[in-house]
């Protein structure tokens with residue numbers, strides 16, 4: 001019998017068909033990969049795991065498991081912290097809204113007592129920053145006034161210098177000319193010659209990239225091949241340390257050295273450079289340091305970082321633009337666009353155009369628009385973000401990059417509070433000859449921008465600061481209570497709680513400023529009055545020198561309440 005034949009369909013294909021199918025598959029895979037890339041999702045890396053033949057495999061796996069658990073716990077903790085923070089902020093907002101609604105429903109002018117309490121609150125919050133600075137001045141034996149080498153005169157505060165030189169105690173004032181890498185060499189030498197006639201002056205270049213332990217680990221893991229030597233190198237720290245240590249030896253006691261100055265001059269960076277570690281919070285933002293921080297340098301020396309001096313509102317627009325803290329679209333009491341306008345009006349337009357690679361512009365708004373477009377800082381619908389670009393430009397001018405320089409005054413006149421005797425008193429105990437030699441070595445060691453590439457800038461002169469009078473110079477009675485434990489001070493930053501309370505205080509301050517404007521005093525009128533008051537007080541200062549009564553703070557409130565009398569408090 002014939003077996004029935006099973007007919008199986010053949011799988012054979014023509015080559016043409018087979019290649020066509022393979023091509024389709026390849027195209028499909030490519031498409032899937034492209035789409036995944038667009039969505040930014042990469043294929044998760046396969047865990048290679050520990051090979052079976054590896055010694056101590058068990059121990060390794062256990063360790064990995066423990067690490068994973070620790071990470072999870074940390075993430076959980078961070079999540080909880082974030083939630084707490086949010087809750088806190090929400091409560092604060094709710095409080096504010098409730099207060100606003102209350103005011104609206106009442107619809108009446110605040111009563112006199114309310115206004116008074118607000119005024120008191122406003123002063124209190126301002127005082128918190130002041131008092132931190134005063135603590136530093138009070139506790140210091142040597143005060144380093146940090147100046148930005150690009151505008152040294154603009155960084156000097158006559159109120160501070162006067163308070164220290166007229167203190168009658170043995171506090172010393174030393175000028176530290178920081179950021180010398182951003183000015184031409186000839187200009188730096190001129191400024192050193194000019195400043196050393198008044199106070200001992202140290203030329204300094206901070207390292208702008210000081211790393212803490214975690215950052216170092218990060219860099220070593222990433223095996224960064226970028227040359228960071230320019231940023232990490234510091235010049236002048238040896239000179240400064242030698243000067244202070246020698247002074248320490250002549251005094252035969254341990255000393256505290258306070259660093260004071262206007263925002264962003266580099267106070268924290270100097271301490272970080274000396275410690276070769278990121279022990280203080282430093283960065284581009286103005287007013288990062290909010291409270292005093294003690295850093296131990298050696299057995300006999302401690303350095304105190306301080307919050308910046310608050311610039312008086314009666315200062316010129318240019319001064320406020322560069323020396324006050326930028327907040328909420330305002331720099332001091334002026335708008336950020338006004339501030340940029342003042343800066344641009346005090347330097348060469350051609351050089352600014354070259355530096356920012358911007359074509360000719362008619363006014364500051366146009367300049368900011370062009371710059372925003374160039375840097376892609378646009379809001380919804382392609383509208384240039386003028387406010388933020390203005391803020392960015394202002395922080396450029398006090399930050400770490402732009403090279404500009406101002407000229408020292410042609411004929412050097414001593415400020416009224418400085419006499420030859422006072423100068424000699426301030427210089428006593430320092431080896432000035434050695435300081436000059438060390439400064440020369442620092443100057444020779446650095447690379448500088450050429451005069452042609454550095455923007456020429458016209459300084460507005462010294463900046464009036466607000467310093468609370470009767471606390472500035474006195475016995476260091478609170479010193480013991482202020483000092484943090486040595487282990488803590490080495491690497492601890494400001495407590496977050498403290499920062500929170502400061503932030504709340506600042507918010508209160510802002511609100512109060514708004515209230516002031518509600519009450520109806522126009523800013524221009526106020527400025528006019530303040531300038532008149534400043535002129536009269538300067539006249540007084542010129543007439544009577546140090547011994548006369550002098551108001552340190554030139555604004556209205558200070559004029560009335562904080563009038564300072566050296567006769568009663570200092571002499």
Ligand SMILES: Nc1nc2c(ncn2[C@@H]2O[C@H](COP(=O)(O)OP(=O)(O)OP(=O)(O)O)[C@@H](O)[C@H]2O)c(=O)[nH]1
Nearest residue numbers: 179206264265266267268269282283287288289400
């Ligand atoms: N190029 C250059 N940049 C510096 C130098 N010193 C400080 N900077 C930069 O200037 C900026 C401000 O430095 P900070 O140390 O935070 O200044 P600060 O005076 O402590 O600032 P506040 O916290 O506002 O008081 C940072 O971006 C630093 O990197 C320097 O010598 N050269």
